[in-house]
Amino acid sequence: MNTALCPDFTLEAVYESMVALPVFPKIVHRAMSVLDDPQKNISDVANIIKFDHGLVANILKLTNSAMFGLSQQVSDLETALALLGQNRIREVLIASAAMPYLSRDLHGYEMSPQDLCYHSVGCAMISEVVSQRLDFPHSSELFTAAILHDIGKIVLDIYVGPRLIEVLDRSRRQESDFSTAEWEVIGTDHAVAGSSILQHWEFPRDICRAVRAHHDPDLYIQNRLSAMLAFCNIITVQLGIGVGTDNFRYRLSDQLLYVLDCSERDYYSCLEEAIRVLDDAKDVIRLIFG
Ligand SMILES: [Fe+2]
Numbered sequence: 141m142n143t144a145l146c147p148d149f150t151l152e153a154v155y156e157s158m159v160a161l162p163v164f165p166k167i168v169h170r171a172m173s174v175l176d177d178p179q180k181n182i183s184d185v186a187n188i189i190k191f192d193h194g195l196v197a198n199i200l201k202l203t204n205s206a207m208f209g210l211s212q213q214v215s216d217l218e219t220a221l222a223l224l225g226q227n228r229i230r231e232v233l234i235a236s237a238a239m240p241y242l243s244r245d246l247h248g249y250e251m252s253p254q255d256l257c258y259h260s261v262g263c264a265m266i267s268e269v270v271s272q273r274l275d276f277p278h279s280s281e282l283f284t285a286a287i288l289h290d291i292g293k294i295v296l297d298i299y300v301g302p303r304l305i306e307v308l309d310r311s312r313r314q315e316s317d318f319s320t321a322e323w324e325v326i327g328t329d330h331a332v333a334g335s336s337i338l339q340h341w342e343f344p345r346d347i348c349r350a351v352r353a354h355h356d357p358d359l360y361i362q363n364r365l366s367a368m369l370a371f372c373n374i375i376t377v378q379l380g381i382g383v384g385t386d387n388f389r390y391r392l393s394d395q396l397l398y399v400l401d402c403s404e405r406d407y408y409s410c411l412e413e414a415i416r417v418l419d420d421a422k423d424v425i426r427l428i429f430g
């Protein structure tokens with residue numbers, strides 16, 4: 141057996157793989173705290189991020205995409221930030237910095253580099269639809285959690301790959317969801333791994349918790365952000381947006397609807413509205429991958 145393709149699995153090895161990931165750009169967190177400071181303005185934000193050319197290029201790409209829907213094309217950072225406004229600046233910053241992590245080939249999950257990106261961008265765009273429909277006041281936090289919710293797959297990929305047949309087989313035989321089968325076969329799942337990565341990158345605790353909970357009904361009903369993220373992911377999977385092997389096995393429960401104080405009718409309205417954003421998400425992927 142090729143050991144490079146089938147590394148020894150231990151939780152320590154997974155942890156080492158997490159720590160070895162390039163750290164999420166600290167300037168994004170710095171820019172976020174400047175945005176929270178009433179004494180600072182947009183120029184202060186621009187001054188922090190303007191020297192990271194890769195980040196600025198991604199910010200401009202996304203600002204000019206259907207994801208952020210400005211009425212005019214922009215070619216410089218300050219204009220882009222001024223037109224976006226506070227909440228959207230947070231979202232464009234997170235999305236721009238997340239792109240390099242999400243644009244990866246995930247053989248273990250049978251996902252192309254476009255798939256995880258499309259799934260994450262799609263889920264983030266759906267989060268905007270859902271926040272509006274369900275009147276959720278923390279739409280930026282939900283957007284952040286949505287774009288990063290499956291980040292754990294980039295670390296678990298090399299462990300899931302060699303055991304994929306077994307994971308799928310268990311999942312089918314027991315009619316369990318993919319993450320339950322991940323637990324049974326490799327002793328953790330991508331939600332736990334993702335939450336650990338985000339903690340390591342010093343993301344706020346609520347966001348880490350929502351990512352940790354996104355496939356676990358007992359956990360995601362505990363708070364609204366987690367429940368909202370699970371709801372958005374279910375819609376994204378239901379629409380088949382960038383799903384690999386981990387698909388069609390996450391179902392909407394009455395308990396989730398109860399926690400979100402919404403009806404099945406609201407769910408179908410969100411689903412219908414989400415179909416509208418599919419083209420916009422495709423446009424973002426075209427821009428990123430050329
Ligand atoms: Fe997931």
Ligand SMILES: [Fe+2]
Nearest residue numbers: 259289290373
């Ligand atoms: Fe997902």
